[in-house]
Amino acid sequence: MMWFSLDRRLLEKYYYKWQIQDWEVIEFPLLIATSVFACLMAKGLLQGLSKPDHGRSLDLDRLGWSLLIGNLIIVVATVTLIVFGRDYLGRNVKELGHIAVAQELLILLGLVLIAATAWRARNSDLRTVFGLRAAWLCGVLGFALFLLLMEEISWGQHFVGWGTPDAFNRNIQNETNLHNFYTNRFEFVYYSLAFVCFVLLPILAPQIRSQMLEPLKIFIPPASFGIAAIPVAGFMYENWGILIFQIYFLIGVCLAFLAATAMQGKARWSVVAVGLAMVFSQIVYLVYGHKLVSSYEIGEMRELSISFTLAAYSVWLLAETREITHRGQPGRAREEQLVDGMPNGGSASWARFVGWG
Numbered sequence: 001m002m003w004f005s006l007d008r009r010l011l012e013k014y015y016y017k018w019q020i021q022d023w024e025v026i027e028f029p030l031l032i033a034t035s036v037f038a039c040l041m042a043k044g045l046l047q048g049l050s051k052p053d054h055g056r057s058l059d060l061d062r063l064g065w066s067l068l069i070g071n072l073i074i075v076v077a078t079v080t081l082i083v084f085g086r087d088y089l090g091r092n093v094k095e096l097g098h099i100a101v102a103q104e105l106l107i108l109l110g111l112v113l114i115a116a117t118a119w120r121a122r123n124s125d126l127r128t129v130f131g132l133r134a135a136w137l138c139g140v141l142g143f144a145l146f147l148l149l150m151e152e153i154s155w156g157q158h159f160v161g162w163g164t165p166d167a168f169n170r171n172i173q174n175e176t177n178l179h180n181f182y183t184n185r186f187e188f189v190y191y192s193l194a195f196v197c198f199v200l201l202p203i204l205a206p207q208i209r210s211q212m213l214e215p216l217k218i219f220i221p222p223a224s225f226g227i228a229a230i231p232v233a234g235f236m237y238e239n240w241g242i243l244i245f246q247i248y249f250l251i252g253v254c255l256a257f258l259a260a261t262a263m264q265g266k267a268r269w270s271v272v273a274v275g276l277a278m279v280f281s282q283i284v285y286l287v288y289g290h291k292l293v294s295s296y297e298i299g300e301m302r303e304l305s306i307s308f309t310l311a312a313y314s315v316w317l318l319a320e321t322r323e324i325t326h327r328g329q330p331g332r333a334r335e336e337q338l339v340d341g342m343p344n345g346g347s348a349s350w351a352r353f354v355g356w357g
Helices: 021-046 062-084 086-092 098-120 136-154 154-160 185-208 216-220 221-227 243-260 265-291 297-327 346-353
Strands: none
Touching: 021 243, 062 086, 062 136, 062 265, 062 297, 086 098, 098 136, 098 265, 136 297, 154 221, 154 297, 185 221, 185 243, 185 297, 216 297, 221 243, 221 265, 221 297, 243 265
């Protein structure tokens, strides 16, 4: 109710340069209320994970470690560039810049791997929702990634350099794409899907007993992947005033700290580092955001993190599909099999922890 009483509209971006009194009167009470709500939500999400095998150490597999470390590197790089390299950041999030091209290459990698997954599964009779073959669903996912890639490169305009047609003269960035006609709405859908699919579903899926969800579980990575993907909920400056993004962010931070209590050793401290990095980096974004060359650089770094996570997901799905098609079993590999396409080890602990199999 506090948020709705403010002069804010849903999905509208705000360019902040707060004064201390603004925080005291509005932002601190709002942040505290939202944090309490997010913490309760995170506890609810992890309720089904509250009975781990205390005799075993919960750990991240190789892919989980790679995803976690890669996302942390992106967070650290973003903070460093905002403080010390704003000119470089402003130049390279634009078309043909280093960061923009990195995003596009990661999406392309994901597309190639998803296509390979569909090809590998073409002879499998593995069925998913509505009786659809897994290969067909992979094809649909690949087509979605193709559209995403084409939109990101403005259907080749960035590389060929043609002039923007008159039909696109209302495009916010004067480019040959559709998403910049409705940038805020597209970002809401894109960021929400990333958070739900890469963070929430991996944690929630083992707790949901639904006949309709069961055939889809082949496409849902384990909870370890969801924990490593938590940073996709961060990277906000102009989006900070959008309540739902604040909730995503705070749920992610709470999930990191709560999940760390069920882990040991390096994994525990690495997940704690994720939570701390998200909090510290968000403070930096809010303090330095008004000094950016443009205003959307931090959002572009978020999309880099999402693209990296998408590529990691594609690696996982290819390995998972290979394991299932080789064994001919229409379901998730059980703990005695390969988990995440990696040798049985830390991931198997996560599989026991979240109840797969």
